[in-house]
Amino acid sequence: MEGDIAEMGKFIGAGISAFGMGLAALGVGNVAGNFLSGALRNPSAAASQTATLFIGIAFAEALGIFSFLVALLLMFAV
Amino acid sequence: MATEEASEGLVFHPMDQFKVEPLFGGDAIHWYTPTNATLWMGLTVVAIFLLLVLGSRGRAVIPTRVQSIAELAYGFVYKMVEDVAxxxxxxxxxxxxTLFMFILFANFLGLLPMAFTTTSHVAVTVVLALAVFIGVTVLGFVKNGASFLGLFWVTSAPLAIRxxxxxxxxxxxxxxxxxxxxxxxxxxxxxxxxIKVFAAFAGAAILSPLAILGVAAMYGLEILVxxxxxxxxxxxxxxxxxxALHPHH
Amino acid sequence: MATNANEAAHGAADAAHAAETGGMPQIDFATFPNQIFWLVVTIVVIYLILSRVALPRIGSVLAERQGTITNDIAAAEELKLKAQEAEAAYNQALADARVEAQKIIAEAKAEIQIGLDEATAKADAEIAAKAAESEKKIGEVRAGALEAVTEVAKDTAAEIIGMLDQKADAAVVSEAVNARLKG
Structure with missing residues (x-):
């Protein structure tokens, strides 16, 4: 019985941590959308800022990857 | 594992593709054992050699297709280093x-079916990242001495919150x-x-078109990623x- | 009890499975030395290939292409310069020719002018000479005429005096007529 509860906890935890990935998706969308609106206002400055865009996206999605990692660890390692 | 108890023929082994196994049989993995990781790292080296060395051996002023890809990669990274650093x-x-070509080719080769993705392993990426981290930190202290610590002392902020x-x-x-x-x-x-999870869904006949579509879509996304x-x-x-080179913002 | 035994068996199976697959292969520390060793080998090999062979070669090819392009542009520039020079020379030649033509025209004009002047002067001189001659003749004629008038007047005066039956002294008459003519 205890094993089942632990198993259930693992799955619930993994599911909850999957929320983090959705939130990271919001963050990445926010970064990209703001970049796009800025780029459309001043297209001449956009090309020089793509590196910054990718760095921002990378930072935002790294946190989503962390929550994915938590889910994986719960599913397969704990 | 609960997944094994799924009775509908759906078998989820999404993590099995990352297993490191000895290439020539046997069980023990010593530090020198040639494994599938070795194989795919070796293939990475071969691919880089083919592109950058054989591709550019003509030294043509008007480049061939492979040579212009090699030059494109060179120019891309060169410009990135120049612009950022x-x-x-x-x-x-x-x-x-080296880092760029290794990671790029390891990622791309890992997308081949049945391939082993070396960069999906924390052991590999941690070594790469630590090499960068330690190298950059040492470089910062060698180049700037103690003033490298100025990186942490934000002089543009008010003194109280520094x-x-x-x-x-x-x-x-x-x-x-x-x-x-x-x-x-x-x-x-x-x-x-x-991708593996989608592929496993293909085991159920009703879901298989959806699953295959999902695999194709994820594959495209993965190429981008x-x-x-x-x-x-x-x-x-x-x-x-x-x-490390210019610690004062 | 049965369920307990079942669970125990299940747990054992789980443990066996975990030992077999290592759970997540990424955190199977037994494979770390292997991967790290081969990674270092790979990175060193790639680094050597790139830094010794590939990058200098590609760099030199790019530099060479840049050089070729620069040379071509310079050559084009030079050709353009040459063309401009040629055009300038052509324009110069044209201007020279024009000047030359102008000079020739001026010379010809001057020559003609000189001839013309000479001819004019000669003609003028001739005309003047002729005019002078004519003048002289006219003068002579006029003088003759005057003399004739005087003669006639003297004769007439003498005749008139003779008619008046008086002896006319020729000298007095002549003097009176002359005075009269002058008066």
């Missing part, structure tokens, strides 16, 4: 190019290799695992290098 960062261009900022900066500095490595490994693992992760790893290396 500055002119004095160009001394480290070969190492950054110690707080310093703590935050130090923490974020030491988190760098963690996020640097986990990002790459996590992205690769996630994409491949998701493979490139972007190589790019991000490289550009973050350049950013860290810039911090």
């Amino acid at each position: 500055g002119k004095d960062g160009l001394k480290y261009f070969p190492y950054i190019m 110690p707080v900022l310093a703590v935050i900066e130090i923490i974020s500095y030491f988190v760098r290799p963690v996020s640097h490595s986990i990002r790459l490994a996590g992205n690769m693992t996630a994409g491949h695992a998701v 493979s490139f972007i992760q190589a790019y991000v790893f490289t550009i973050l290396t350049c950013v860290y290098l810039k911090d």
